[in-house]
Amino acid sequence: QVQLQESGPGLVKPSQTLSLTCNVSGGSISSAGYYWSWMRQHPGKGLEWIGYIYYSGRTDYNPSLKSRVSISVDTSKIQFSLKMTSVTAADTAMYYCARGRHTGFDPWGQGTLVTVSS
């Protein structure tokens, strides 16, 4: 079964770039019909969709973050990545990667906490 695992720095300085990777195991990242997504959850709050990269390579981002976000995929390493520029304290959150379709996000990674602080 497909499993996802996030990795990346837990602490990022303000104004710098947040970079996270999601490693996919147990399946192909090129499987038709799936999109590979990033979400985040501020402490004690709800979930926010950041964006996704479709199996075809097409990307789509939340307009609220679009100017600062990019998602890419490395099929050879079976992973996809998130980059978020010019971070502030408001970007402190738990970040999740997940596989998605119109039938929902499943599975999810365990999440990785990113704190933005000097």
Add this chain to the structure above:
Amino acid sequence: DVQMTQSPSSLSASVGDRVTITCRASQSIGNYLNWYQQKPGKAPKLLISTASSLQSGVPSRFSGSGSGTDFTLSISYLQPEDFTTYFCQQSYITPLTFGGGTTVEIK
């Protein structure tokens, strides 16, 4: 953006009770509505997809219904492990959006 409004934001119930959580979309989303369960410190888990399709391995006491703008998640005969937080999510159009969550607490 499609706004997803969940109600109530929290509720108190007892083991064995039946509870219903509502999710309302700001525009029609057909049946592109999914429900998740999230336990403290864990990632969300998909319970129900496309409004009413129970995911494999999810107990049959969970059920979903609705279409268009109004949806419900029902849990019959609450078990101790069900006292946690539930989110709805629309997969009809980007930006994909989630409801604010409903926490089911022990009375």
